[in-house]
Structure formats: C-alpha cells, structure tokens
Amino acid sequence: MNTATGIIRALNSGIKHIATKRFTLRYPEEKLKFVGDGYQFDPSTGVGIAGLKGRHMLFHDHCTGCQLCSIACEGVAEAIAMVKVPEEQKQNKKSIMPQIDYGKCVFCGLCVDACPFYALYMTNDYELSSFSKEGLIYTPAQLQVKPFVAQDSEIQISDRGATHG
Amino acid sequence: MTAQLPPGLALHKVDERIMTLNVGPQHPGSGHMRLIVQIDGDYIVACDPDPGYVHRGEEKMAEYRNYVTNIPHLERPVIHDSCNILYPYVLGVEELLGIEVPERAKYIRVIASELNRCIYTMYWLAIYGIFLGHSTMFMWPAGDRELLIDLMEKMTGARVTHAHFVPGGVRNDLPPNFEDVCLRQVNYFEKRIKEYAAVFYDNPILVSRTRDTGVLSRQDAIGYGTTGSVLRASGVDYDLRVKEPYDVYDELDVHTNVMKEGDSYARSKVPWLDMIESCNIIRQTLQKMPKSGSVRVKLKPNPKTKGLESVYKRVESGRGSLGCYIVSDAKVEPYRVKLSVPSFRNLIALPNLLRGEKLGNMPSVYWSLNYWPVEADR
Numbered sequence A: 001m002n003t004a005t006g007i008i009r010a011l012n013s014g015i016k017h018i019a020t021k022r023f024t025l026r027y028p029e030e031k032l033k034f035v036g037d038g039y040q041f042d043p044s045t046g047v048g049i050a051g052l053k054g055r056h057m058l059f060h061d062h063c064t065g066c067q068l069c070s071i072a073c074e075g076v077a078e079a080i081a082m083v084k085v086p087e088e089q090k091q092n093k094k095s096i097m098p099q100i101d102y103g104k105c106v107f108c109g110l111c112v113d114a115c116p117f118y119a120l121y122m123t124n125d126y127e128l129s130s131f132s133k134e135g136l137i138y139t140p141a142q143l144q145v146k147p148f149v150a151q152d153s154e155i156q157i158s159d160r161g162a163t164h165g
Numbered sequence B: 001m002t003a004q005l006p007p008g009l010a011l012h013k014v015d016e017r018i019m020t021l022n023v024g025p026q027h028p029g030s031g032h033m034r035l036i037v038q039i040d041g042d043y044i045v046a047c048d049p050d051p052g053y054v055h056r057g058e059e060k061m062a063e064y065r066n067y068v069t070n071i072p073h074l075e076r077p078v079i080h081d082s083c084n085i086l087y088p089y090v091l092g093v094e095e096l097l098g099i100e101v102p103e104r105a106k107y108i109r110v111i112a113s114e115l116n117r118c119i120y121t122m123y124w125l126a127i128y129g130i131f132l133g134h135s136t137m138f139m140w141p142a143g144d145r146e147l148l149i150d151l152m153e154k155m156t157g158a159r160v161t162h163a164h165f166v167p168g169g170v171r172n173d174l175p176p177n178f179e180d181v182c183l184r185q186v187n188y189f190e191k192r193i194k195e196y197a198a199v200f201y202d203n204p205i206l207v208s209r210t211r212d213t214g215v216l217s218r219q220d221a222i223g224y225g226t227t228g229s230v231l232r233a234s235g236v237d238y239d240l241r242v243k244e245p246y247d248v249y250d251e252l253d254v255h256t257n258v259m260k261e262g263d264s265y266a267r268s269k270v271p272w273l274d275m276i277e278s279c280n281i282i283r284q285t286l287q288k289m290p291k292s293g294s295v296r297v298k299l300k301p302n303p304k305t306k307g308l309e310s311v312y313k314r315v316e317s318g319r320g321s322l323g324c325y326i327v328s329d330a331k332v333e334p335y336r337v338k339l340s341v342p343s344f345r346n347l348i349a350l351p352n353l354l355r356g357e358k359l360g361n362m363p364s365v366y367w368s369l370n371y372w373p374v375e376a377d378r
Helices: A003-019 A068-074 A110-114 B058-064 B072-075 B079-097 B103-131 B135-156 B178-201 B204-210 B218-224 B226-233 B266-289 B343-347 B350-354 B358-369 B373-377
Strands: A041-044 A048-049 A057-058 A082-085 A096-101 A120-122 A157-160 A161-164 B018-023 B035-039 B043-050 B308-316 B321-329 B334-340
Touching: A003 B178, A003 B204, A041 A048, A041 A120, A068 A082, A068 A110, A096 B103, A110 A120, A157 B135, A157 B178, A157 B373, A161 B058, B035 B358, B043 B204, B043 B350, B043 B358, B058 B072, B058 B334, B072 B079, B079 B103, B079 B308, B079 B321, B103 B178, B103 B266, B103 B358, B135 B178, B178 B266, B204 B266, B204 B358, B218 B226, B226 B266, B226 B343, B266 B358, B343 B373, B350 B358
Parallel strands: none
Antiparallel strands: A057 A120, A082 A096, A157 A161, B018 B035, B035 B043, B308 B321, B321 B334
16 A cells, blocks of 8 residues: 555544534533442352442441451551441440541452441442541441442433443 | 762763763653653664663562552552553462452452553553554543443442452452443443544554554564563563463463564554454453452451462563562561562663654653553552
8 A cells, every 4th residue: 555545544443423412521510320229248159249339338337447448458558447436326345347548548348348247338439529638538437328429421322422421 | 070060860971972861750751750752863772761760669668568468559550451550460360379269359350450451551542642643542542431430430439449359269249230331331432442543543643653663573572571562562472361361361362462572562462452452352251250259268367377388480471471479478477578560670671672763752662662650660
C-alpha cells in the first residue's frame, strides 16, 4: 500500500466516527449502574457476593465487637479503629464498634470477608469526598445509614457503537 | 568535585562533541525513571537507564504480612494488570499450602487475567500513541478500555485494584447474567480494536517512524533474557500460556503471535495481536466454564506450612513472564517473597537498542519495550 492510500484510509476511519454515538458518561448528571447491592460476604459458604466495593455499612444489631475486621485491616490500611459507642445507641457486650477512616481505606473488602456475623457489608456509595480529613472518618452511627445511590446509565451496544444509555 | 556528589548525580566526563542529557525522572516521556543519554549531535551514543525512583519495598513488606493480607499491596506495582501480578503469588501459596482450587474458580481466573491483560495493553497503547504524537490513538484506547473496566467492576467490585484472587480460588462468584454481558462487550471490543489497524498500525506515518528503529535480533533477545512481547516480536515463539500452561490454559486453544522483524513496529504490534487472541480465549473460556459450582475453598485463618518450603511459579502477564518465588518457614508470614518482573528484564535491552538511533526515535523505542517503571522497581 502506498503512502497516499494509507493516509486516506487512516483519515477515513476517523471520519466514520462522526456518525457514531457519544461513548462518554456525563458523570455528575448521569451515574453508572452497578450490579447488585454492593459487595457482601456469606460466612457460611465462605464466598462473597459480587458487587461494588464502596462505602461500608454496619449493622449494629449484628456487631459483637469481636474486632476481626480491625485485625484484618491491620496489615492492609489500618483504617478500622474500634471505638466506644455512646450510651444511647445500640450496644454489644464490649460496647465497641468499628470506625472507618476513608482517608486510609483501600476498598479491598478483606474486612467484609473477616466478619463472621453478617454485620459489615459494602454498599454502592463511592462519592466520599470531603473538605476535611475529619470528614472522612465515619463513626459507627454514620456507617449505620444506608446510602441512596442514583444509578441510571449502563453500557449499551448497538450498530452505531457503544454508549452509556 | 565529582567524588562528593551522591552516585546517582555524579557528572559524566564528556568530550567536546558529546553532550549528556537527562531524560526524566519528572518528564512523562520517560515514566518514573531517568534515562541518562549521551548524544553526539542528533544521534545517541550511549544510554544508561536509571530506574529505582518508585521503589516501594513490596518484597520486604510481604515478609511482615500473612498470606492473605499480602494481596492488596502486592498488586500495587501494576495496578492496571493487578490480577496478573497476583497470579503467580496465589498459585505459589496454593502449592505451599496444598490447596486444590475448584474448577469454576480456575476459569474465572482465566477470564479476569485475560481482561486485565487487555486493560493493561490498552493503557500502554494509549501512552504509546500519545508519545508518537498520535492523539487519536490516545483517545480511542482510553475510551475503549472502559468496556473491559466495566466488566471487571461487575466481576470484582473494583475498577482498578481488584484484590480478586485469593489462595483457594476467587473472592466472589460471577454476578448473574455476566456471561451474556461479557460476550457482548468483548465482541464489540474486538471489533473496535480491529479498527485500530487502519488508523494506527497501517498508517504510513507510524510505519515510517517505527520501522527499522531499535532492532533487536533474535540472538540478542534470547541473550538478554527479554520476555513477553519483546521476545515474540524478535521471532521467538515463547508464551508461558502455551509452554507451561497453568490453571486451565492447557484446555484452551491459545495461539502465539510471533513477528520476525524485532523493530519498534513489531514490538508495538504484538501486544495488539495478543489482545485479539485474548478475546478468543475469553470466548472459549465462557463456553467451557462449568455453569455452577464452588469458586473458593475455605481456608483456615492464618494458614501456614509445616516446615521450610519454597516454590517458584510464573505466569504470562501483559508484559511477559512474571515469576514469584516464595519461601515459607512454618510461620503465618512468608519468609521471603521475590517477584521476578518482566519490565526489568526488558529494560536490559534498552541501551543496545538506542545506540546509534536518533534522539527523536527514543520514545518509540523506549515505550515499545512495554516497560512499566513501578513494576521494575517494585
């Protein structure tokens, strides 16, 4: 193939893309759709359930304060600290529950794998930015709240190319 | 005067014609490393690669963590290829602890590994394109990567560092309906990357810039101990997926792409051909995979070996053969973890490839080595 044909072919393949759909996700307005309700773990079978590894969710009525999540995090990020829960909240025997510092967390989910009491899950919430370092530390009371995550866009493939819905 | 300077900063004695040039470590054209280049006019006389700027002590860190806690940090050297850098470690630990992995988990690992190889190669291709001044080749791979990252996100729950492989299988089963989505997106991905031929690989401008630059002969490629796409581009038929199949690669039909030229063009084309081959492998895997079954063997907490044992495992990563040597001494932590990385081996060939080249050809030769600085420094 000579040079002129090659250059024309290259230009032509670019020009064809004028007709294709826009692939980019317009992020703050559109948000990606995830599979399932976040990463969960079933200790009876020892296998996880697929989902996004986002912010954790703590079930206060299941947590026994056994510190296994904190021990699992020790070699990874040291993001989990066991803190005293206030009197008016739900208590366990040791009255301690995990507090997670998202400035350190790497979202590997090994803490979820370590929990034998179905108390710690990961949700689809990934928008955790904060103006201060203190704002990234989530107390047991904050972790109890189930986040609302908007999900609307999924990759769709047609003859005119792929697009985010 | 020169003796008081630290060794890395020592000034080179040069004659009047030859100038020493530091390329990097900050300039993106070199990655996180420095190339000390001596030039005579426009031609490179000698090149001395100076890696080590992103050394993280991964191997030492691995000695203080147990076999499972090691996983999140060991995949950090190559975050875009995190499944493949974890693969030899996980295989090694499984052999040390005597774990038999379920059949379905092996297939899931192959899918994750091939998807990761493509994700890495697309990222590399985007960088290769932009350093040759081809902006379209930066935008297209960076966009089409999203198709596969989306699959990895559905599969593992993370877009980049997955922490998906564990000794004994994988962390979680595939989500429902994954096979259909995977097949659809991989087919479209393959169709897309085949379009790159017209705009990039058959583009006369690219061919004229990369043909016959940095030629590595077959003899030299074997002699320097290069691996992966660099070795295959020099005409050596060597792929660990075929030569030493691990997990279920022996049941799959893997074709090795070999090119004879050994120049920058061949080195940049072989990874692209490998991506098309990866799509074939994923399609075969989805067909042959058991539809249900266990994906993870339950391990005891803090598993350890009986006595002093060692194991060496290697896999074919996105850059070449990646080995992991683990020594265990009956403790919960490994005694030693040694990563033998392909990037560092391929870098050895660089001074010879650049000798006599024009300085303007340096990016095309350097990036064609499929080099990842963080992995080389680990």
